Amino acid sequence: MLSLLHIENIAVIERAEIAFGAGLNVLTGETGAGKSIVIDALGVIIGLRTSRELVRAGAPSARVSALFDALAPLARALLRENGFDIGAETELLIQREIIADGRQVCRVAGRPATVSTLRRLGEALLQIHGQHDSQALLSVESHLALLDRFAGLEAQADVYQAAFDEWKNLENECDKLRTDEEERARRVEYLTYCCEEIEAARLEEGEEETLRARRRALRNAGQIRAGLEQVCLCLLGDDEAPGAVSQLASAARVLADVAGLDAAYAQLRGRLEELAYLAEDAARDVSARADGAEDVPGELAAVEERLDVLYRLKQKYGGDAADVIAHGARCREELDGLLSADRTLKAREEACRQARTCADALAAGLTKARRAAAETLSRRVQRELAGLDMAGVSFLTEVAPRAGDGALRARGADDVRLLLSANPGEPPKPIARVASGGELSRVMLALRHVLAESDEAVSLVFDEIDAGVSGRAAGRTAERLALLARNRQVLCVTHLPQIAAMADVHFGIRKDVARTHALTEVTRLDEDGRVDEIARLLGGLTVTDITRENAREQMRAAGRFKAQDRPGRREHTENNDPKDGGEA
Numbered sequence: 067m068l069s070l071l072h073i074e075n076i077a078v079i080e081r082a083e084i085a086f087g088a089g090l091n092v093l094t095g096e097t098g099a100g101k102s103i104v105i106d107a108l109g110v111i112i113g114l115r116t117s118r119e120l121v122r123a124g125a126p127s128a129r130v131s132a133l134f135d136a137l138a139p140l141a142r143a144l145l146r147e148n149g150f151d152i153g154a155e156t157e158l159l160i161q162r163e164i165i166a167d168g169r170q171v172c173r174v175a176g177r178p179a180t181v182s183t184l185r186r187l188g189e190a191l192l193q194i195h196g197q198h199d200s201q202a203l204l205s206v207e208s209h210l211a212l213l214d215r216f217a218g219l220e221a222q223a224d225v226y227q228a229a230f231d232e233w234k235n236l237e238n239e240c241d242k243l244r245t246d247e248e249e250r251a252r253r254v255e256y257l258t259y260c261c262e263e264i265e266a267a268r269l270e271e272g273e274e275e276t277l278r279a280r281r282r283a284l285r286n287a288g289q290i291r292a293g294l295e296q297v298c299l300c301l302l303g304d305d306e307a308p309g310a311v312s313q314l315a316s317a318a319r320v321l322a323d324v325a326g327l328d329a330a331y332a333q334l335r336g337r338l339e340e341l342a343y344l345a346e347d348a349a350r351d352v353s354a355r356a357d358g359a360e361d362v363p364g365e366l367a368a369v370e371e372r373l374d375v376l377y378r379l380k381q382k383y384g385g386d387a388a389d390v391i392a393h394g395a396r397c398r399e400e401l402d403g404l405l406s407a408d409r410t411l412k413a414r415e416e417a418c419r420q421a422r423t424c425a426d427a428l429a430a431g432l433t434k435a436r437r438a439a440a441e442t443l444s445r446r447v448q449r450e451l452a453g454l455d456m457a458g459v460s461f462l463t464e465v466a467p468r469a470g471d472g473a474l475r476a477r478g479a480d481d482v483r484l485l486l487s488a489n490p491g492e493p494p495k496p497i498a499r500v501a502s503g504g505e506l507s508r509v510m511l512a513l514r515h516v517l518a519e520s521d522e523a524v525s526l527v528f529d530e531i532d533a534g535v536s537g538r539a540a541g542r543t544a545e546r547l548a549l550l551a552r553n554r555q556v557l558c559v560t561h562l563p564q565i566a567a568m569a570d571v572h573f574g575i576r577k578d579v580a581r582t583h584a585l586t587e588v589t590r591l592d593e594d595g596r597v598d599e600i601a602r603l604l605g606g607l608t609v610t611d612i613t614r615e616n617a618r619e620q621m622r623a624a625g626r627f628k629a630q631d632r633p634g635r636r637e638h639t640e641n642n643d644p645k646d647g648g649e650a
Contacts, residue, residue, distance in 0.1 A: 067524045067555035068108075068192065069157075070133040075125035076110070077103045078577065082588040087571040090551035093559045093588075094566050094599055095575030100586030101559045104575070105194065105529045108132075108557075110162050112188025113181050118168045127165045134158045134191055138524050141190035148183050150174050160184065195514055196529035206496070210482040213463060216517055217439030219432065223477055226428040230474055233421035240418055243411040250404060257401040260383070264394030267375055269387045277373050284366040301349035311349055314342035422474075429479040436465045436480055443516065450512035453549075455542040456505065460487035461512075462494045484509075507531050511543060515550050525555040532562045540564045548628055563603035567620035568628065572596045596621065 071084045078100050095101050110116050111132040121128040134141075135157045145152060152158060152175055161173040162184065172179045174187065214223050303309030308316075318338040325331040376387060383393040403410075440463035447461045462485040473479045485494035488505065497509065511531055518526060528547070535543050544564040550556055551570065558565060566572060572591045591599055597617045598609070604620075605613035 067134065067136055068132060068557070069135050070131075071104075071107065071111075072129075072131040073104070073107045074130075075122040075128040076107050076120055076130065077122060078586045079103055079107075079588070080122065080585050082586070084573060084588050085590065086555065086557065088555055089570030090548055090568055091555065091557045091571045091573070092566050092569035093557070093573045093575055094561070094603065096577070097561075099575045099577045101575050102529065103586065104588065105196070105527065105559060108192060108194060108527055110164070111160050111184070112192050112194070113172075113183070113185030114188070114194075116164055116170070118164065118166060121164055121166050125166065127163050129161065129163045131159065131161045134160070134524075136524065138190055141187065141524075144187050144190055145174070148174075148179070148186070150177060150179070160187070192525045192527055194527040194529065195510070195531060206481075206483055209463075209484050210477055210480065212484075212513065212517075213436055213439060213443060213465075213482050214477075216443050217435060219435055219439070222428075222432060222435065226425065226432055226478055227476055229421065229425045229428050230476060233418065233425045233474075236414060236418040236421050240411065240414050243407050243414060250407070254401065254404050257397045257404070260397040261394060261401055264379065264383065264390060264397070267379060267390075269376070269379070269391050271388050271391065274373070274376050274387055277369055277376070281366065281369045281373065284369065297352045298349060301345055301352065309349070311342060311345045314338060314345055318342055425474055426479075429474055432478045433465065433467050433480050436478075436482065440465045440482070446516045447509070447512045450515050450546065451508065453542060454508040454512060454546055455539045456508060458488075458490050459505070460490075460494055461485070461509070462487075464494075505534075507533055507535050508539060508543060511546060515546055518550060518554065525557065526550070527557040529559045530561065531558075532560050532565060535562065544568045544624070545627060548624070561603065563600045563617065563620055564624075566596070566600050566603060567617070567624040569596070570628075572599065574599050 067088065068086050071082075071086065073079050073082045073084075075081075082104075084104070093101050093104060106116075106120060107130045110120070110130045137145075137156070137158055141158070142152075145158070155175075158175060159173075160175075161171075162181075163171040165171070170181065172181055172184055174183065214220055299309065301309045301311055303312055318335055321331055321335040321338055325335045379390045380386060383390045444461055444463045447463075451457075451459050451461055464481075464483045464485055466481045466483070467473070468475075468479050468481060484497050486497045486500050486505070486509065487494045488500045492500075497506070511528075514526065514528075532540065532543055540562045541564045544562065544567065547556060547558060547565060548568040560566060572595075574589050574591050574595060575586060576589070577586045589595070597614055600617035600620055601609045601613040604616055
């Protein structure tokens with residue numbers, strides 16, 4: 067439960083430290099005194115969305131710290147899952163700071179944490195219910211989730227949803243495969259043409275550069291051959307003049323004679339002989355190239371034609387030969403896929419039928435479980451409503467399975483509605499059409515009371531859920547809150563003296579506007595303070611000895627009610643499995 071809440075610079079609260087106790091904790095104060103700010107602070111600590119607007123004007127940051135003890139098993143499990151195992155510790159400290167520039171710092175057990183971690187932990191520590199929850203009862207979309215939560219069917223519904231998603235994905239695949247046959251035929255024809263054209267060309271990467279070089283050679287074959295022949299003449303000579311090879315050989319022979327006279331010229335002779343050999347080798351190579359430089363008839367035309375093929379394919383399919391080859395590969399892959407689409411479609415259709423069968427079976431199981439749980443929920447809420455001075459009101463949880471092709475939806479095949487008959491003899495109708503504001507508040511409290519039997523959250527927070535309730539109904543509402551608080555901690559912001567009188571711990575919230583700016587203070591009231599506060603709730607502007615005595619009588623009556631060993635107490639501690647089908 068929540069044992070301590072420390073608030074700094076949240077709106078008009080400069081600093082407050084609230085030590086909550088077990089049972090029913092009540093917060094009262096004038097309208098606008100700042101009661102809702104305490105609820106906002108609780109929302110901060112359990113990871114609800116916040117704004118920099120919460121930071122008190124002029125303050126650099128706002129801080130909220132909360133100390134929890136007697137942690138529920140679910141809270142300990144969530145702590146372990148998120149790396150915050152506190153071992154045998156019985157207390158947990160959660161802190162959150164909101165900087166004025168919008169940044170936030172969260173800590174769990176002294177270690178940094180994310181807001182999403184706070185939100186997950188918050189579900190196992192606190193549940194905040196406000197006037198908007200009553201309005202949520204008007205939304206039919208929320209009724210199915212409420213029933214599943216009551217019956218503990220969330221996990222079963224998740225299993226169904228996974229099967230539903232698989233079926234829908236397969237159905238979408240089948241729809242894509244069943245594209246218009248005429249369009250598919252046109253696509254096959256186009257892809258076939260592309261594949262045949264590209265594959266017939268037998269392109270090779272780098273081929274174009276080789277062809278361009280060969281074209282240059284063929285276009286200049288005569289000039290190249292004439293140049294090579296001139297080189298051969300220079301190297302080999304003719305009948306009229308010796309060439310470089312002959313001249314180098316003659317020079318080497320002469321130098322051989324000189325080397326015979328002086329050994330110092332032997333090395334130079336060797337160099338001349340080597341030059342003669344190299345020149346002779348080069349002459350043979352040039353001669354062979356000159357012979358090969360002949361213009362082969364038709365070769366230039368063939369090269370030009372091949373380059374033209376490459377040019378046309380590049381214009382159609384890509385920037386170079388590699389791009390054209392890649393495009394051809396993609397076309398072949400798509401074409402093969404389309405040609406095998408019939409086989410794929412049949413396989414997908416069979417998988418889709420099986421997935422639908424599985425989803426139908428799971429949906430039927432959900433429907434059966436929901437119908438059984440709906441009877442139990444209706445019975446228990448009906449009993450709670452009787453205890454809230456609504457004995458003549460009939461409550462019904464209706465589960466209506468859908469039929470046809472669109473029967474299955476993300477959370478099953480059922481429409482769930484909460485129905486109410488405000489007067490005996492009238493048929494049940496949707497809550498939104500028949501319930502007044504006060505009736506909505508009491509129906510919501512009855513539902514929360516029933517749901518609390520299976521919730522693991524230790525603390526429940528009610529923010530002015532008594533709106534529109536007065537008279538006998540207010541007294542009954544107070545009694546139900548007191549019963550609810552016997553088994554768990556309950557925090558309640560209220561304007562009703564009947565609820566305030568039932569408090570096990572009572573806090574007064576007061577706004578001081580005497581200084582330069584308004585500040586809110588939260589004070590734990592002693593018995594006299596409680597008498598004065600309840601008298602104020604009873605008498606408004608005029609508090610007299612009579613209203614104070616009335617307040618004391620309210621407190622004495624509340625004490626007698628809480629001291630009774632009522633059967634209702636036993637009812638709320640036994641048979642609390644919503645799936646047992648029996649009375650709670």
